[in-house]
Amino acid sequence: MNDLERQLHSIAPKLASEERESLWAGVSFGLSPRRSRKLRRRQIAAVSGAVALVLFSSGVVTVYASGQALPGDVLFPTKLAIEHLRVAIAPSAAQKTQLRVEFAAERLQEVKTLAYTHGVEWNDQDDDGDEATSTLDTMVSATSTIVLPTVTEHDLDHLATSTGIFYRHRATTTSAFKDRTIEKHIDEALRDLRDSKDATTDVPSRQKIEKIERTISRFQGEQRPMLEETSGDTNGTSTSKAIENDTRGNDHSNNERSSSDAQRKLGGNSQELRANVGSSMGRDPSGTPSDVGAGHVDPNRNKEGMRQENGGENSIPGSDR
Amino acid sequence: MEDLPLQALLERVRSGSHDAFRVLFDRLNDRLFAHAYAHTKERESAKDLVQETFIDLWRGVESFSYRSDQEFHGFVFLILKRKLTKYYSERKRAPGSLDQRMEEVGDRDETLAIVPEYEYHRGLMKGFDQLSETSREILSLRNWSDLSFKEIAHVLDISESAAKVRHHRAIGELRDTLIAQGYDRTDNPTAKRI
Known part of the structure; x- marks a missing residue:
């Protein structure tokens, strides 16, 4: 730096001390808007968080409520x-x-809940057939009868399909057998049935519950030896395949065996399902089906059957809908 | 806190410390004011511009990533440069026509009241006012605001060597102006150092 530069530097404009303090006061005042914006951002964040919390809570409530939904309920599609x-x-x-196995079991649980809530009517036309299939088919049929005025086609199809899945996974999922998922649900079903039987004084209801209970118990007795065989074979044994073939109701609608009649009903045609349910309700007091094997049932007869059932001594609570 | 390195000081400013920002203000206010005054020739306008610059700096320092002192000074003076551009556009004032500068030279007395009142200094300031805008800008940045040539290059968006050349020419222009005003080395003790 030469002399001229030094001289130039010496005349550099400077602020007087009072000017400097005044300037700082102005700067300090100008800094507050930044703080205010930060505060506003926090407020916006707080409000947004509150709104999100409310929406999230609503969603949680909806999800929780849908977990209790049954076929025909408004929230049942949400649950699905x-x-x-x-x-x-x-x-x-x-x-x-x-x-899927858990959800299929959930379907079974819904069937039990509906059966307990509205009373039970079942189709015993397959007594000489596949007990395993007819058990669930009976319960599904009972459900469709109970909630017929409100249940939708989709609900019935889904229920039947889920039941088919239930059987398929029972037969093919080795891991599910090992951790006793299936058996646990069946045990729960039995426990619930026994509880409901003890809780009701209605004799017909107790008789019907006992019949379901016997059917499930018989099914357990047949399946457990098979499960012990399949549990050691992760690739699936001939036994498990046999079970699968025997229980794949959704995929073998043309099977002529007596047990496949119920499976065909599980195959998704809810109209046929309801028709067969109606036929079961038209049976004579001895319990013999009046139209076993009928391919078509007049819907009016279905209603008539319901009226007979409602008017008889075996009237079922809740079946007068 | 007054002795804190710039980087540490900026960290505190970034976290919202007004005290740290006051230290930064003390380090920079005269340098910014000198450059602003070199352009505006009005103390109040220069102070307004400096105030706005500090407020913008307070906001902008949050996003500033420190790499060097030079880069930060370049960053600060760029803020002031934008303020000056806005100032000129709002006032629709040509940045320093000779007639305007001469009319406003009287304002300098206020500044000269702060610096030693040597007759030679009055002549030096008058000579400075008569320089071209380019020369005044680089002289104020270099000799009033104490920026390095690297920092000046960053502010003016030119190369460092170009900044040195421009400064050298500005000094020569100022010297010629002073000689033309009669300040030679023989009749003024101070002028002898030119």
Whole structure:
């Protein structure tokens, strides 16, 4: 730096001390808007958080409420959608299968709940057929009868399809057998049935519950030896395949065996399902089906059957809908 | 806190410390004011511009990533440069026509009241006012605001060597102006150092 530069530097404009303090006061005042904006951002964040919390809570309440929904309820489709979502986001095929088994068991639980709530009517035309299939078919038929005025076609189809899945996974999912998922649900079903039987004083209801209970118990007795065989074979044994073939009602609608009659009903045709339910309600007091094997049933006869049932001594609470 | 390195000081400012920002203000206010005054020739306008610059700096320092002192000074003076551009556009004032500068030279007396009142200094300030805008800008940045040539290059968006060349020419222009005003080395003790 030469002399001229030094001289130039010496005349550099400077602020007087009072000017400097005044300037700082102005700067300090100008800094507050930044703080205010920060505060506003916090307020906005707080409000947004509150709104999100309310929406989230509403969603949680809806999801929780849908968990209690039964076929025919407003929230039942929500419950199904959540189940589909859980299956879709499951990370592995084994977990997806596990979830499907659980949800199929949930369907069974819904059947039991409806049966207990509204009383039970079942189709015993398959007594000489596959007990395992007829058990669930009976319960599904009872359900369709009970909630016929409100249940939708989709609900019935889904219920029947789920029941078919229930059987398929029972026969093919070795891991599900090992952790006793299936048996646990059946045990729960039996326990619930016994509880409901003890809780009701209605003799016909107790008789019907006892029949379901006997059927399930018989089914357990038949299946457990098979399960012990299949549990050691992860690739699926001929036994398990036989069970699968025997229980795949959704895929063998043309099977002529007597047990497949119920399976055909599980195959998704809810109209036929309801028709057969109606036929079961038209049986004589001895319990013999009046139209076993009938391919078509007049819907009016179905209603007539219901009226007879309602008017008789074996009237079922809740079946007068 | 007065002795804190710039980087540490900026960290505190970024976290919202007014005290740290006051230290930064003390380090920079004269340098910014000198450059602003070199352009506006009005103390109040220069102070307004400096105030706005500090307020913008307070907001902008949050997003500033420190790499060097030079880069930060370049950042601060760029804020002031934008303020000056806005100032000129609002006032629709040509940045320093000779007639305007001469009319406003009287304002300098206020500044000169703060610096030693040597006749030579009055002549030096008058000579400075008569320089071109380019020369005044680089002289104020270099000799009033104490920016390095690297920092000046960043503010003016030119190369460092170009900044040195421009400054050298500005000093020569100022020297010629002073000689033309009669300040030679023989009749003024101070002028002898030119």
